[in-house]
Amino acid sequence: MKVLLLLGLVAVALSEVTRYDGELVLRLKPVVDEHVQVIKTLSESIKVDFWKPDSPELVTIDIDVDIHISAPHAAMVFTMLQQSGMEHKVLIGDLQTAVDGQRDNNGISPRAHSYEKYNSLETIQAWMSTMASTNAALVSKQVIGTSFEGRSIELLKIGKKTSTTKPAIFLDCGIHAREWVSPAFCQWFIKEAVSTYGADSQMTSLLDQMDVYVLPVINVDGYVHTFTTDRLWRKTRSRRAGTSCIGADPNRNFDAGWCTLGASSNPCSDTYCGSSPESEVEVKAVADFIRKNKATIKAYLTIHSYSQLLLFPYSYTYNLCKDHSELLSVAEGAASALRSLYNTRYTSGPGAATIYPAAGGSDDWAYDLGVKYSYTFELRDTGRYGFLLPESQIKPTCQETMLAVKYIAAHVQKNL
Ligand code: ARG
């Protein structure tokens, strides 16, 4: 055990941390098919890291396209944009400055757990153990699986302990590694649950009647990789025969129209669907857990960033799901509750029509399994910082998101 730890530390010390000096994030506004073609051609000739949408296959006219490009390619890219007449602007002029700037809640010890900082996996997992042991009447910890690199995937079950099984809500975070505000929200939710139980009437009634499973980091290997090596890593860290490219997109790896739309079969793509549904052990662990508890799980909530969206099924087809009108009205209610605090505006709707069709997502999979209230949140912001949302925005982001999650939970409770 000690030897393994030491080897791990040495490996981290030896590996290079990727720097992003002079790299740019641009927002492009394609309005004609030629513009879309220009973006696709560009992505075939140089390395383009897609921030929004998640990959070149998902680019269409009349959407904002946020891309991260390297410094040496900047001049060429600007020439290409000018020649095509495509509207564009610089969102982030120097990515390294933004990476350095996101951890702006200084004065808090970097190793200690904080609800207003981006905590490392190690810190999160130690904190989870403490939360379970110091709130034993309400919280218990469960290991639901092991990642590709051998880390444990852990959740907290929160709810008043009873002799009978209670209906439950499943909430997960950190499926995409670089979306750091997502795990921060799951931690915030746990804190709020524990500290307002018995004081806040809604939280008390929720945890008396239901259990909430909170999984702060699904993609544990990817999350660690964003701390040690590459801040902008998205996928899992699985290796496979026949390619040197690493990882698959866990939100394209669920068994819901798997790899038919808005996903890539190229292992080097950021939206690679994996070699088969649930090929990623992290995805299988979550799917197994939800299948095992499907009789009790009434709602599935999954947290991503960024774009300020509240999405529900379907994303693998443009067809509306059979609960469309109810899911839409609950989403709109949740979005207006969220907006009431800081006037943050969210767009809600079914995934395919609201952003883009993309198959293999956890929301569609849970819905088709029978979990009616299935929602994907895309938290702040709309692109000013993107994935590099400063720590100073964790608190307001989590506070407003709590209002939306509690709105949905109240509706679920009313309809048990
Ligand atoms: N940005 C998220 C993703 O691409 C949105 C997920 C919406 N749901 C879906 N099943 N595609 O993973």
Ligand code: ZN
């Ligand atoms: Zn995501």
